Amino acid sequence: MSTAPGPGLGVIAHLPRLRRDPLGSLLAYHREYGDIVRLGAGALTVHLLGHPSHAEHVLRLHHRNYDRQTRSAAAVRLVTGESLVTNDGDEWRRHRLLMQPLFNKDALSSLSSIVVDATNAMIDQWRPRRDVDLAVEMMKLTSTIACRAFFGTDVGDDLDRLMSVILEEAYARATSVFGWGRPPRDFERACADVRALVERILARGDSPLLSALRTLSPDELRNEMIALLLAGHETTANALAWTFALIEQWRTGNPASPNDHESLREDRQDCLSSAFTTAAVQEAMRLYPPVWIVERRAIEDDVIHGFDIPADSIVYISPYVLHRHRDFWPDPERFDPSRFVNGPRNPAYLPFGSGPHACLGVAFAMIEAPLVVQTVRERCIIVLGNTKIEPRAWITLRHRNGVPVQVIVNR
Ligand code: HEM
Numbered sequence: 001m002s003t004a005p006g007p008g009l010g011v012i013a014h015l016p017r018l019r020r021d022p023l024g025s026l027l028a029y030h031r032e033y034g035d036i037v038r039l040g041a042g043a044l045t046v047h048l049l050g051h052p053s054h055a056e057h058v059l060r061l062h063h064r065n066y067d068r069q070t071r072s073a074a075a076v077r078l079v080t081g082e083s084l085v086t087n088d089g090d091e092w093r094r095h096r097l098l099m100q101p102l103f104n105k106d107a108l109s110s111l112s113s114i115v116v117d118a119t120n121a122m123i124d125q126w127r128p129r130r131d132v133d134l135a136v137e138m139m140k141l142t143s144t145i146a147c148r149a150f151f152g153t154d155v156g157d158d159l160d161r162l163m164s165v166i167l168e169e170a171y172a173r174a175t176s177v178f179g180w181g182r183p184p185r186d187f188e189r190a191c192a193d194v195r196a197l198v199e200r201i202l203a204r205g206d207s208p209l210l211s212a213l214r215t216l217s218p219d220e221l222r223n224e225m226i227a228l229l230l231a232g233h234e235t236t237a238n239a240l241a242w243t244f245a246l247i248e249q250w251r252t253g254n255p256a257s258p259n260d261h262e263s264l265r266e267d268r269q270d271c272l273s274s275a276f277t278t279a280a281v282q283e284a285m286r287l288y289p290p291v292w293i294v295e296r297r298a299i300e301d302d303v304i305h306g307f308d309i310p311a312d313s314i315v316y317i318s319p320y321v322l323h324r325h326r327d328f329w330p331d332p333e334r335f336d337p338s339r340f341v342n343g344p345r346n347p348a349y350l351p352f353g354s355g356p357h358a359c360l361g362v363a364f365a366m367i368e369a370p371l372v373v374q375t376v377r378e379r380c381i382i383v384l385g386n387t388k389i390e391p392r393a394w395i396t397l398r399h400r401n402g403v404p405v406q407v408i409v410n411r
Helices: 011-020 022-033 052-061 071-080 089-103 111-126 134-151 158-175 185-204 208-213 218-251 268-272 274-287 362-379
Strands: 036-039 046-049 129-133 294-298 302-304 307-309 314-317 380-384 391-393 397-399 404-409
Touching: 011 022, 022 036, 022 046, 022 391, 046 052, 052 294, 052 302, 052 314, 071 158, 071 185, 071 218, 071 294, 089 208, 089 218, 111 129, 111 134, 111 362, 111 404, 129 134, 134 158, 134 185, 134 208, 134 218, 134 362, 158 185, 158 218, 185 218, 208 218, 218 274, 218 362, 218 380, 218 397, 218 404, 274 362, 362 380
Parallel strands: 046 314
Antiparallel strands: 036 046, 129 404, 294 314, 302 307, 380 404, 391 397
16 A cells, blocks of 8 residues: 655645646546546545546445545535435435436426427527527526526526526635635535525426425425536536537548548438437546536545555545546547447446436436437527637636527527
């Protein structure tokens, strides 16, 4: 057993860069020190795990030794209270067992029509052509879809605005190196407003999901609904905006994404098939996984790949790093949907996490996202502007300058 390589206490010197460019820093540490990197020491020990077998160790094989007593879960807990996205143990298991069957493919039979209707209504508003920011449009769309699917009703624009205020503070807290004081007033007010809004919807909402969850106490139900909204709309919105941007860069032969994908782009029809759209969404989530980092705390001392993981220390698993691991992905920076057309599942692909806490909404997201892409691309031509589309590592992986495009609606 030994100590994993890394800059040790020298990490203090790296902190400004880590905060300014977390994605670049994570990749640089992986390149420099390898698949397991130790940052900090003592109470501040953090390990970055960059190999799929390490991710499986923590998330699946030894998940009982890794809990969510972490900064990121504490920040989310301020918003949702105890819920599926923050909890461990018996409470978590009880809720997960109750909710799991409601998110299986069979239970989501009405989702496709909700998605197609909402997407067509959005496209109708773009007629005949419109300059839009797809990052903003996708956020509105997935919020509408989530509310209709979860509550059987529309919620209005207030929710997006409130969620933005809340997530900004939650992210600041999750990434702060120093202790936190009391949350700012506007954050507390936004949390109270979201709670009140969701309670109002619960009072009048009607959906199969709500009926099945009425066995929960009113507080539990409200918390789980806020958690679902939080987990289920921003993630998919970002995956969608990235997918549109990457497909268009690739189709137009942007030098950043060479266009040698003849098998998939023989004709436009191929690029509209559901196999292509699903593969494009998967590939976009490989390059820009909406959940770019997963955090856990080691409960007891552990050993990963011969290196000590002390009790109470933090481990980070970054899908952004795993999805660029050169042993698993040839030419990892290249957008290439054909990676997902055939062949076995790549063990270094974890956009939805792994193990018992793996995403509850994977079937939901993988019905919704390809269907939105397909519906938009069947009816519209998307023309990218000159703005460089860059990631911004936030609670999810957003776009630094949005995704401004011109949409031409042709049907
Ligand atoms: C592209 C879209 C999505 C991505 C990339 C994504 C990703 C993830 C990831 C990586 C996790 C695991 C986090 C961890 O291990 O700590 C997770 C958990 C979760 N996701 Fe998603 N998600 C997406 C969409 C959704 C949707 C649509 C829903 C709801 C309908 C949802 C609900 C949840 C819930 C409730 C959890 C917590 C599960 C648990 O701990 O039992 N997600 N998601």
